[in-house]
Amino acid sequence: MPLLPFLAPDDPFPPSRxxxxxxxxxxxxxxxxxxxxxxxxYRRGIFPWFEEPQPVLxxxxxxxxxxxxxxxxxxxxxxxxxxxxxxxxxxxRCFREVMTACAAPRPHQDGTxxxxxxxxxxxxxxxxxxxxxxxxxxxxGRLAGxxxxxxxxxxxxxxxxxxxxxxxxKVALAGLAHLLCEGGGRVIDCQVETEHLLSLGxxxxxxxxxxxxxxxxxxxxMAAGAWRLPEDTGALA
Numbered sequence: 001m002p003l004l005p006f007l008a009p010d011d012p013f014p015p016s017r018x019x020x021x022x023x024x025x026x027x028x029x030x031x032x033x034x035x036x037x038x039x040x041x042y043r044r045g046i047f048p049w050f051e052e053p054q055p056v057l058x059x060x061x062x063x064x065x066x067x068x069x070x071x072x073x074x075x076x077x078x079x080x081x082x083x084x085x086x087x088x089x090x091x092x093r094c095f096r097e098v099m100t101a102c103a104a105p106r107p108h109q110d111g112t113x114x115x116x117x118x119x120x121x122x123x124x125x126x127x128x129x130x131x132x133x134x135x136x137x138x139x140x141g142r143l144a145g146x147x148x149x150x151x152x153x154x155x156x157x158x159x160x161x162x163x164x165x166x167x168x169x170k171v172a173l174a175g176l177a178h179l180l181c182e183g184g185g186r187v188i189d190c191q192v193e194t195e196h197l198l199s200l201g202x203x204x205x206x207x208x209x210x211x212x213x214x215x216x217x218x219x220x221x222m223a224a225g226a227w228r229l230p231e232d233t234g235a236l237a
Contacts, residue, residue: 004029006055009037013044016060016207025061025207032056033121035128042150042157045207045214047191052115062207065190065197072177073201074237081167082174082237087136087144089175089229095126098133098146102160114160122159125150132156132227134175136168144168147176154186154220155213173200174236175229183226186217 005014007030019027027046030037033056041047041058050057074082081087099122103114125131133148145168147161156176163169176188189210190202230236 006030007032007058009034013041013046013058016045016062016211019060019062025059026057027060028058030056030058033117035121035124035130038121038125038150039130039152042152042155043214043218045189045211047157047159047189048118049113051113052117059191060207061192063193063204064207064210065193065202065204066210067177067188067190067197067200067202069177069180069185069188071201071203072174073199074174075199078167078170078174079237081171082233085233087138087165087168087171087233088231089172089233090135090137091175091179091227091229092126092132093135094143095131095133095148096123097143098135098148098162099123099160101143101146101162101164102148104162122148122150134172134229136165136172136175138165138168145172147172149188151185151222153218154180154184154222155189155217156180156185156187157189158191170200171233171236175233178236179226179229183222184220185222185226186220187213 005028009032019025046058046060048056099119103112122131131150136145138144144165145163149158161169190197
């Protein structure tokens with residue numbers, strides 16, 4: 001494997017064309033996971049993904065999986081769930097609890113990449129107004145699912161989601177797509193290809209197209225009150 005640049009705190013990211021083709025998109029290494037470093041990364045379409053005790057690994061895969069909010073695919077079964085109001089949605093009610101739930105071990109996985117260090121870093125972004133969560137609550141008031149990510153302008157960079165009840169994370173994603181459509185958001189970055197996200201309307205685009213879109217999108221302004229969702233999930237169906 002070619003040597004990767006090790007970034008000091010003040011070093012800029014190298015051009016994405018220098019990223020490895022295998023593993024796809026690995027660009028650089030650092031120890032720095034500060035809010036400034038994270039925001040600089042997201043503006044360039046770069047994200048961290050590593051497991052302790054590794055240093056921070058920075059990625060920019062090609063092609064890139066994205067979901068345009070208006071293209072969210074709401075299957076018939078999900079529409080029924082939304083109309084029956086099995087879940088109530090909220091925004092930013094319990095960001096840290098959502099991160100902790102996303103970090104919990106899952107079946108057929110040896111561990112999780114969301115370490116306490118990552119939780120601390122994204123909690124700082126949340127406190128600064130950049131990281132957001134969407135929560136799905138069941139009828140008993142229990143947290144049933146959710147997602148979190150970083151929003152810059154009209155781009156939402158999805159990081160992780162979880163579900164403790166069937167369809168709960170899909171309902172949260174439907175909520176995210178709705179509020180981005182209503183607020184002027186343009187794209188949800190899904191990072192890497194998964195069958196699950198493809199089934200929900202995500203598609204692959206060349207990295208160069210993704211970067212060109214980000215250059216325009218991260219400077220957009222979301223509409224006032226954009227981070228609100230209707231109480232009736234039937235409005236999302």
